Amino acid sequence: MRLSRGALPGWAEVLLLPLINIALAFLVVGIIVRIIGVDPFHALNRLILGAIGSSESVGYTLYYATNFIFTGLAVAIAFHGGLFNIGGEGQAYVGGLGCGLAILAFDKYLPGWLMVPLAIGAAALFGAAWAAVPAWLQAWRGSHIVITTIMFNFVASALMVYLLVNVLIAPGSMTPQSRGFGPTGQLPALPGSPLNLSTFLAIACCAAVWLFLWHTRWGYALRAMGHNPEAARYAGTDLRRMTMLGMCLSGALAGFVGVNELMGVHHRIVLDFPAGYGFAGIAVALMGRNHPLGVALAALLFGALQQGGAELAFDEPAITREMVVVIQGLVILFSGALEQLPRPWLALLLVRRG
Amino acid sequence: MDDLAAIVFLTAAATLRTATPLILCAMGGLFSERSGIVDVGLEGKMLIAAFFAAAIATITGSAWWGVAAGIVAAEIMALLHGFACITYRGNQVVSGVALNILAAGLTVVLGNAWFHQGGQTPPLDTARERLMPIFFPRAGDNVLVYVALASVPLAWWIVARTRFGLRLRAVGEMPLAVDAAGISVSWLRYRAVLLCGLFSGLAGAYVSIAQNAGFSRDMTAGQGFIALAAIIFGKWRPFPALGACLIFGLLDAIAIRLQGVVVPGLGEVPVQFIQALPYLLTMFLLAGFIGRAVAPKAIGIPYEKEH
Numbered sequence: 259m260r261l262s263r264g265a266l267p268g269w270a271e272v273l274l275l276p277l278i279n280i281a282l283a284f285l286v287v288g289i290i291v292r293i294i295g296v297d298p299f300h301a302l303n304r305l306i307l308g309a310i311g312s313s314e315s316v317g318y319t320l321y322y323a324t325n326f327i328f329t330g331l332a333v334a335i336a337f338h339g340g341l342f343n344i345g346g347e348g349q350a351y352v353g354g355l356g357c358g359l360a361i362l363a364f365d366k367y368l369p370g371w372l373m374v375p376l377a378i379g380a381a382a383l384f385g386a387a388w389a390a391v392p393a394w395l396q397a398w399r400g401s402h403i404v405i406t407t408i409m410f411n412f413v414a415s416a417l418m419v420y421l422l423v424n425v426l427i428a429p430g431s432m433t434p435q436s437r438g439f440g441p442t443g444q445l446p447a448l449p450g451s452p453l454n455l456s457t458f459l460a461i462a463c464c465a466a467v468w469l470f471l472w473h474t475r476w477g478y479a480l481r482a483m484g485h486n487p488e489a490a491r492y493a494g495t496d497l498r499r500m501t502m503l504g505m506c507l508s509g510a511l512a513g514f515v516g517v518n519e520l521m522g523v524h525h526r527i528v529l530d531f532p533a534g535y536g537f538a539g540i541a542v543a544l545m546g547r548n549h550p551l552g553v554a555l556a557a558l559l560f561g562a563l564q565q566g567g568a569e570l571a572f573d574e575p576a577i578t579r580e581m582v583v584v585i586q587g588l589v590i591l592f593s594g595a596l597e598q599l600p601r602p603w604l605a606l607l608l609v610r611r612g
Numbered sequence: 613m614d615d616l617a618a619i620v621f622l623t624a625a626a627t628l629r630t631a632t633p634l635i636l637c638a639m640g641g642l643f644s645e646r647s648g649i650v651d652v653g654l655e656g657k658m659l660i661a662a663f664f665a666a667a668i669a670t671i672t673g674s675a676w677w678g679v680a681a682g683i684v685a686a687e688i689m690a691l692l693h694g695f696a697c698i699t700y701r702g703n704q705v706v707s708g709v710a711l712n713i714l715a716a717g718l719t720v721v722l723g724n725a726w727f728h729q730g731g732q733t734p735p736l737d738t739a740r741e742r743l744m745p746i747f748f749p750r751a752g753d754n755v756l757v758y759v760a761l762a763s764v765p766l767a768w769w770i771v772a773r774t775r776f777g778l779r780l781r782a783v784g785e786m787p788l789a790v791d792a793a794g795i796s797v798s799w800l801r802y803r804a805v806l807l808c809g810l811f812s813g814l815a816g817a818y819v820s821i822a823q824n825a826g827f828s829r830d831m832t833a834g835q836g837f838i839a840l841a842a843i844i845f846g847k848w849r850p851f852p853a854l855g856a857c858l859i860f861g862l863l864d865a866i867a868i869r870l871q872g873v874v875v876p877g878l879g880e881v882p883v884q885f886i887q888a889l890p891y892l893l894t895m896f897l898l899a900g901f902i903g904r905a906v907a908p909k910a911i912g913i914p915y916e917k918e919h
Contacts, residue, residue: 290718290721294721294722294725295725342703342705342706344652344705344709395895395898395899399898399899399900400900401895401898401899401900402898402907404650404652404705405840405841405844405894405898406895406898408652408837408840409837409841409891409892409894409895410891410895412834412837412888412891413888413891413892416884416885416887416888417884417888419884420882420884420885423884424882534713537709537712537713538713540706540709541713544706575728576724576725577721577724577725578720578721578724578730578731580716580717580718580720580721580724580731580829581717581721582717583713583716583717583720584714584717584718584721585717586713586717587710587711587712587713587714587715587716587717587718588710588714590706590709590710590713591692591696591707591710591711591714594702594703594706594707594709594710595696595697595700595702595703595704595706595707595710596695596696596700596702596707597700597702598700598701598702599700
C-alpha cells in the first residue's frame with residue numbers, strides 16, 4: 259500500500275486530524291459496547307451523567323483528572339526532548355514513597371505550612387531520582403530509555419511491595435500499608451470528596467511546564483534536542499545534561515501522583531496507588547498534543563471517563579470499569595501509532611478543494 | 613539422597629514450567645525484533661491469547677480449540693501492530709504500549725460480559741479442556757513445553773540457515789539494501805510479525821490452559837516483559853535467549869523455595885528482590901557492565917520506500 263504523504267493545511271493538522279483520530283477510537287469503543295450487548299448511546303448518556311451530573315461526581319472527575327495531568331505532563335515534557343518515558347508508573351510509585359517517608363518522619367514535629375511543601379518536594383525528588391537512573395544509563399551508557407524505564411516499573415513495584423510488607427507496615431496491621439499520616443501531613447480536601455489541594459498543584463504544573471518549554475533557555479534546548487539532536491549538539495547543547503534534565507523533570511511530575519493519592523486521599527502509604535495512571539499518561543500526552551493546555555483538556559476528558567465509567571459499571575453489570583482502560587488503549591493506538599491513518603483521505607479531500 | 617534428587621527434579625521441572633511461556637514469547641519476539649520491529653507488545657499478545665484460549669476452551673470443551681483461538685487472537689494483535697508500524701510507519705513503542713493496555717482492558721471487559729465472574733473465565737475441566745502432562749505427571753510436561761523447547765533450534769535454523777532468515781536479518785540491519793535487491797521490506801516484516809503472533813499466542817494459551825485452569829485478570833503479570841528482557845539478555849540470538857529464559861525461570865522457582873529461608877552470610881533474601889532480578893540483570897547488561905547487547909541496527913525505524 260502506498261501512501262501519499264499529503265501535506266495538510268495548518269488547521270487540519272492541529273485540529274482536524276487529532277479529532278478524527280479520537281473519533282475513530284471512540285467508534286471502535288462503541289462497537290465493543292455494542293458487541294457486549296449494551297446500547298452505546300445509552301451508555302454514553304449514563305457515562306456523561308455519571309461524570310458531571312452532580313457536584314459530587316464533578317469532584318471525583320477533577321480528582322482523577324489531577325492524576326492524569328501529572329502523568330500526562332510527565333510524558334509530554336520528555337516527548338519534547340525526544341525521550342519516551344514509559345516509566346511514569348514506577349516514578350509515581352517511588353514519588354509517593356518519598357512523599358510518604360517525609361511525612362512519616364516529620365508529621366509529629368513540623369507544622370502544616372512546612373510539612374506540605376517538604377512532602378511535595380520529597381515526592382518530586384524521589385520521582386526524579388527514579389527517572390534519573392534510566393536517563394543516566396541512556397546518556398552515559400547508551401542503553402535505550404524505553405526498555406530501562408519499563409524495567410524500572412517492575413523494580414519499583416517489587417521495591418514497594420518489599421518495603422510495605424517488611425519495613426513500613428504499621429505495627430499490628432494485617433494489610434501492607436503504613437501508619438496513617440498525622441493531620442499536618444494531610445492536604446486540605448473538600449468534605450466528602452477526594453478533591454484536594456493537589457489539583458491546584460496540577461494547574462500550577464501546567465503553567466510551569468509551558469513557561470519552561472517555551473520561555474526558558476533550557477526548555478528551548480530540550481525541544482531542540484527533541485527535534486534534531488545533531489543540530490542541538492552542534493549549537494552547543496550538552497545532550498547528556500538535557501537528557502538528565504528532561505527525564506528528571508518528567509519523573510518529578512509523575513511523582514506528584516503520590517501527593518494527590520497519598521497526601522490527598524489515602525493519608526498513608528498503600529500498595530498499587532498509581533493504578534495505571536503512568537501508562538494512561540501516554541494517552542493523555544498524545545491526545546493533548548504534548549501541549550500543557552492540551553494535556554489539561556485531555557486529562558479532564560480522561561478524568562470524566564474514569565468517573566463516568568465507574569458510574570456506568572455500577573448501572574450496567576455487563577460493563578466493567580476496565581472499559582476505561584480499553585478506551586485509553588484505543589486512544590493511544592489511534593492518536594499515536596495510527597496517527598497517519600486518516601491523512602491520505604483527508605489530503606485527498608482538502609487539497610483538491612483548496 | 614533421594615530427597616536431594618527429588619528436590620533437583622522438582623526444581624528443574626518448576627524451572628521449565630515457568631520458562632516455557634518465556635521461551636515461546638522470546639522466540640516470537642526475536643523474529644519481530646530481528647526484522648527491525650520493536651515489540652513491547654509481547655505482554656499484550658500473550659494476555660489476549662491467554663484469555664481467548666481459556667474462553668474458547670470453556671465454550672467448546674476442547675483444549676485444542678482453545679490453543680487455536682489463542683493463536684488467532686495473538687495474530688490479530690500482531691497484524692494490528694504490523695499495520696500501524698509497517699504500513700502506517702507509526703511509532704513502534706507507542707503501538708506496543710497501546711496493544712498492551714488494550715489487551716489488559718479488553719480481556720476483563722469481554723470476560724465479564726461473557727462469563728459474569730469479574731473478568732475470570734470459569735475453571736476449566738481438567739481432562740478435556742486443559743493440556744495435561746505427557747510423561748511425568750508431577751512435572752507438568754504438557755505438549756507446549758516440548759513445543760517451546762523445539763522452537764529454539766527451529767528459530768535458530770530459520771534465522772541462521774534459511775534464505776528467509778538471511779533476508780530477515782538483512783531487513784533488520786539495512787532495509788534499504790533488501791529493498792534495492794528487489795525484495796519487499798513490508799512483506800518480510802509482516803511475516804516476522806506474524807511469526808511473533810504465532811509464538812506469543814502459544815505462550816498465552818500455555819499460561820491459561822496448561823499452567824493454570826482458566827484465565828484471571830492480568831494473569832501474564834509481566835512475563836511478556838521478562839521475555840523481552842530475555843531477548844535482550846540473549847543478544848537477539850535464540851540459544852542465548854533460551855539460556856536467559858531458563859535463568860529467569862530458575863530464579864522464579866527458587867524464589868518460591870527461598871521464602872522465609874535464611875541464607876548463610878546473607879540473611880533472609882527478600883522474594884521481591886529475586887522477582888526484580890531479571891529486570892535488574894537486564895539493566896546491568898544494557899548498561900554495558902556485562903558484555904554488550906547490540907540491537908539490530910534498523911530496529912524501531914520505520915522504513916520509507918523511496919519513489
